[in-house]
Amino acid sequence: MINIKNLHKKFGKLVVLDDLNLEINKGGVFAILGPNGSGKTTLIKSILGMVIPNKGEILYKGESVLKQWEYRKDLNYLPQIANFPANLTVVELINMVKNLRSSATNEKELISLFGLTPFLKQKLGNLSGGTKQKVNIVLTFMFDNNLIILDEPTTGLDPIALIYLKDLINKAKEEGKTVLITSHIMSFVEEISDEIVFLLDGKIYFKGSIDEIRRETNSTTLEIAIANLIKKQYA
Amino acid sequence: MLKILKYSIFDLLRSRWSYVYFFFYLLLGFVLLFLNSDMNKAIITLMNIIIVLTPLIGTIFGIMYYYNSKEFTELLLAQPIKRSKIFMGQYIGISLSLTLSLVLGLGIPFVAYGLFKSAAIFDFTLLLVVGSFLNFIFVALAYNISLSTENKIKGFGYAILMWLFLAVIYDGLFLISLVMFNEYPLDKFSLAATMFNPIDLSRILILLKLDISALLGYTGAVFKAFFGTAYGMFSSMGILILWVLFPVLNIIRKSNKKDF
Amino acid sequence: MKNIMIIFLLFSLVGHSKTIEVCSSCKTKSIQVAVSKAVDGDTVLIKKGLYKEFDIFVDKSIHIIGENNPIIDGEKKGYVFKIQADNFTLSGLTIKNVEQSYTKDYAAVLVMRSKNFRIENNILEQVFFGFMIEKSKYGIISNNEVSSNAQKEASSGNGVHMWHCKNMRVEGNKVHNLRDGLYFEFVSHSFISNNTSYKNLRYGLHFMFSNNNEYHHNEFKNNGAGVAVMFSKFIKMHHNTFHFNWGTASYGLLLKEIYDGEIHHNYFEQNTIGINIDGCTRMNYENNHFVRNGWAIKFTGGCYLNSFMFNNFMNNSFDLSYNSKLNDNKFEANYWSDYTGYDLDKDGIGDVPYRPVKLFSYIVNQTPETLVLLRSLFVDIINFSEKVSPVFTPDDLVDSKPIMKEIHDKY
Numbered sequence: 001m002i003n004i005k006n007l008h009k010k011f012g013k014l015v016v017l018d019d020l021n022l023e024i025n026k027g028g029v030f031a032i033l034g035p036n037g038s039g040k041t042t043l044i045k046s047i048l049g050m051v052i053p054n055k056g057e058i059l060y061k062g063e064s065v066l067k068q069w070e071y072r073k074d075l076n077y078l079p080q081i082a083n084f085p086a087n088l089t090v091v092e093l094i095n096m097v098k099n100l101r102s103s104a105t106n107e108k109e110l111i112s113l114f115g116l117t118p119f120l121k122q123k124l125g126n127l128s129g130g131t132k133q134k135v136n137i138v139l140t141f142m143f144d145n146n147l148i149i150l151d152e153p154t155t156g157l158d159p160i161a162l163i164y165l166k167d168l169i170n171k172a173k174e175e176g177k178t179v180l181i182t183s184h185i186m187s188f189v190e191e192i193s194d195e196i197v198f199l200l201d202g203k204i205y206f207k208g209s210i211d212e213i214r215r216e217t218n219s220t221t222l223e224i225a226i227a228n229l230i231k232k233q234y235a
Numbered sequence: 236m237l238k239i240l241k242y243s244i245f246d247l248l249r250s251r252w253s254y255v256y257f258f259f260y261l262l263l264g265f266v267l268l269f270l271n272s273d274m275n276k277a278i279i280t281l282m283n284i285i286i287v288l289t290p291l292i293g294t295i296f297g298i299m300y301y302y303n304s305k306e307f308t309e310l311l312l313a314q315p316i317k318r319s320k321i322f323m324g325q326y327i328g329i330s331l332s333l334t335l336s337l338v339l340g341l342g343i344p345f346v347a348y349g350l351f352k353s354a355a356i357f358d359f360t361l362l363l364v365v366g367s368f369l370n371f372i373f374v375a376l377a378y379n380i381s382l383s384t385e386n387k388i389k390g391f392g393y394a395i396l397m398w399l400f401l402a403v404i405y406d407g408l409f410l411i412s413l414v415m416f417n418e419y420p421l422d423k424f425s426l427a428a429t430m431f432n433p434i435d436l437s438r439i440l441i442l443l444k445l446d447i448s449a450l451l452g453y454t455g456a457v458f459k460a461f462f463g464t465a466y467g468m469f470s471s472m473g474i475l476i477l478w479v480l481f482p483v484l485n486i487i488r489k490s491n492k493k494d495f
Numbered sequence: 496m497k498n499i500m501i502i503f504l505l506f507s508l509v510g511h512s513k514t515i516e517v518c519s520s521c522k523t524k525s526i527q528v529a530v531s532k533a534v535d536g537d538t539v540l541i542k543k544g545l546y547k548e549f550d551i552f553v554d555k556s557i558h559i560i561g562e563n564n565p566i567i568d569g570e571k572k573g574y575v576f577k578i579q580a581d582n583f584t585l586s587g588l589t590i591k592n593v594e595q596s597y598t599k600d601y602a603a604v605l606v607m608r609s610k611n612f613r614i615e616n617n618i619l620e621q622v623f624f625g626f627m628i629e630k631s632k633y634g635i636i637s638n639n640e641v642s643s644n645a646q647k648e649a650s651s652g653n654g655v656h657m658w659h660c661k662n663m664r665v666e667g668n669k670v671h672n673l674r675d676g677l678y679f680e681f682v683s684h685s686f687i688s689n690n691t692s693y694k695n696l697r698y699g700l701h702f703m704f705s706n707n708n709e710y711h712h713n714e715f716k717n718n719g720a721g722v723a724v725m726f727s728k729f730i731k732m733h734h735n736t737f738h739f740n741w742g743t744a745s746y747g748l749l750l751k752e753i754y755d756g757e758i759h760h761n762y763f764e765q766n767t768i769g770i771n772i773d774g775c776t777r778m779n780y781e782n783n784h785f786v787r788n789g790w791a792i793k794f795t796g797g798c799y800l801n802s803f804m805f806n807n808f809m810n811n812s813f814d815l816s817y818n819s820k821l822n823d824n825k826f827e828a829n830y831w832s833d834y835t836g837y838d839l840d841k842d843g844i845g846d847v848p849y850r851p852v853k854l855f856s857y858i859v860n861q862t863p864e865t866l867v868l869l870r871s872l873f874v875d876i877i878n879f880s881e882k883v884s885p886v887f888t889p890d891d892l893v894d895s896k897p898i899m900k901e902i903h904d905k906y
Contacts, residue, residue: 449789
């Protein structure tokens with residue numbers, strides 16, 4: 001589904017992605033982990049076409065995505081900080097994104113799921129961070145696509161919303177979709193991920209299941225395993 | 236692009252600042268006409284204001300809109316939309332809503348004071364055309380600055396500096412160089428120097444209407460050919476269009492290369 | 496029988512004078528023949544038709560009158576009428592095609608050493624000179640239209656050209672597309688009024704060495720250089736309109752070496768220079784209206800004791816341009832549209848003086864190309880600083896009593 005070859009990205013002198021190769025060919029939840037500044041978001045944004053790589057190739061469904069835009073119809077993306085135009089209301093924003101993509105949606109279900117109905121007519125500028133993130137989730141999950149990319153989806157969510165989010169992810173997994181997630185909440189990752197992609201110094205340092213990573217680092221939990229991996233960088 | 240344009244305009248029309256800007260011009264128009272019912276004088280005063288203020292407002296609006304809607308832009312970037320369309324949509328949205336504020340804000344008082352029966356209608360129309368051009372040019376320049384400056388404060392600073400340079404400092408340097416080299420024939424130089432500054436160019440366009448009697452007092456043949464015929468009007472307009480076109484093309488070029 | 500009665504009555508009314516009719520079917524077919532047949536007091540009545548004649552010489556006190564616009568075609572052979580007579584009339588004629596020359600001043604009508612005459616309601620077309628009046632007095636030239644198609648100054652002449660005349664009246668004429676519309680040299684005690692002079696190559700009105708004349712209610716428009724008046728004393732100019740005289744050396748009115756004149760209630764609109772004042776002394780300028788000129792007033796030579804009061808200066812690019820740091824002229828109680836002061840005591844007079852000379856006008860005098868910076872914000876800033884502390888402009892050149900509102904005793 002996604003095939004990344006020899007991806008390079010520099011910001012000024014700072015090398016963020018250094019000859020990165022990644023292939024994901026099946027459904028499931030893939031957690032992209034790594035220390036701060038390891039290139040997680042850059043990798044995701046490269047797939048989305050928001051960051052333009054210096055070198056390398058990114059194929060989605062067998063076709064290059066560089067300088068293209070139509071392929072984004074076939075993926076859902078949840079950005080890191082949900083900061084929307086302050087003057088639009090929730091319903092206007094949802095309608096706008098629907099209008100922009102013109103594919104089938106199921107936003108009504110999601111709105112009631114996250115209890116957003118009372119906020120629909122409110123301006124986005126007046127919403128709390130958590131509510132905005134809920135709107136963000138609705139915007140992401142209302143389309144039915146095979147690839148879902150979530151950048152820090154848990155930010156600001158209350159426990160119930162978090163449970164619903166997990167349900168949504170699990171449902172997607174059951175439907176055989178591919179979900180890419182970055183998160184700093186290891187318990188959340190441990191609970192939902194099938195596979196871990198660990199980035200270090202712009203390269204994929206480790207790719208495998210949670211069990212594999214635990215075994216390799218002799219750790220009891222994912223959190224400790226990741227901590228051990230990161231420690232190596234500091235050493 | 237039309238969708239983005241629609242939403243940008245929609246967004247701007249609901250923001251407080253568009254109204255502040257609109258009411259500012261409305262008030263200005265009425266006050267000017269109330270203080271002296273001489274439409275010509277009001278137009279001359281307006282010209283002084285428009286030439287300095289529309290670039291400033293356009294710059295500030297462009298910069299503010301870009302930085303404030305950065306996350307929204309990122310949301311759009313993840314949608315299946317071509318990059319250039321996103322930025323063009325936003326750019327045209329801001330420029331149009333500013334132009335709308337200007338045209339309505341000034342148009343209403345002048346029409347109320349009998350513009351259509353007045354001979355000043357051509358001068359006034361020219362004023363609005365020039366003001367609109369300045370909106371489009373300076374929003375584009377502001378977008379160029381903000382696209383190449385990540386830091387909001389820095390971007391704001393550069394933009395204000397650019398305005399200050401084009402509105403005041405440029406003319407100062409221009410004047411000093413003319414006075415210093417006044418033994419040399421300078422008419423070509425002075426016309427060329429005018430073309431390189433959109434504010435000066437707009438000023439010249441308005442001078443062609445309001446101060447033609449003074450402009451024709453100068454002896455240079457180049458001046459005469461420029462100011463004395465329709466040539467000046469057309470070439471100034473043409474270059475103003477280029478002043479919109481080049482920054483806009485640069486927005487497209489820059490935005491296609493930029494990482495978000 | 497009735498007709499005979501009427502003719503008899505007519506004859507008895509005009510005394511013993513008779514009328515000689517000229518037309519293609521009349522007994523007299525030529526104007527020149529009719530004139531030579533006539534005696535003092537007779538009328539030569541020229542009927543409708545085309546007469547190809549030139550150098551028609553008139554030396555008698557007769558009335559030459561055109562009926563239904565007869566056309567006299569000079570066929571570009573010299574003068575058409577040459578008149579040297581007192582008490583004559585010339586009216587109702589259309590005269591065209593006067594010879595052009597670089598050596599002789601051919602005119603449609605040449606009047607020499609005459610007095611008490613009347614030239615009216617004629618139309619002169621394609622002339623070299625129109626009316627050339629020399630050494631004459633007590634003549635009236637009224638309601639004529641003189642035009643040509645002047646292209647070059649050297650090969651074109653003037654509409655009404657007077658030389659060494661006295662007590663003349665030039666009224667209600669229309670002169671256009673000539674070299675100078677109206678030209679007076681050594682003319683005195685004359686009145687020039689209600690004329691319209693436009694699209695002339697050089698001057699709409701031009702006079703020199705002509706004292707004690709009065710010019711009023713004339714209109715001068717689109718002339719190459721406007722109106723030039725030089726070396727004259729005691730002239731009065733009022734209620735004239737000077738407009739749209741554009742060009743590098745164009746002005747509404749050029750005053751050169753004029754003494755003791757009165758310029759009032761005139762209207763100067765959209766001229767490159769409203770009034771160019773060069774070496775004029777003891778002149779009063781009152782209640783004039785300067786609207787949207789490049790320079791409302793430009794001083795070029797030494798000017799002393801001129802007084803400007805109750806004038807309106809409206810939206811001129813520059814109100815005043817001054818050539819020296821010394822000022823001996825008075826500006827008081829004018830309305831200046833650029834005035835930004837206030838009137839706290841509400842007496843209609845601004846509480847702070849107005850400085851009509853801007854630093855920028857000084858700079859433009861030095862470096863004319865800087866004109867392209869007119870109305871720039873930077874120029875406003877330097878003008879302001881000069882206003883606060885004058886360095887380059889005469890610091891005593893102020894209107895200490897600027898009027899707050901447009902003066903409506905106008906025009």
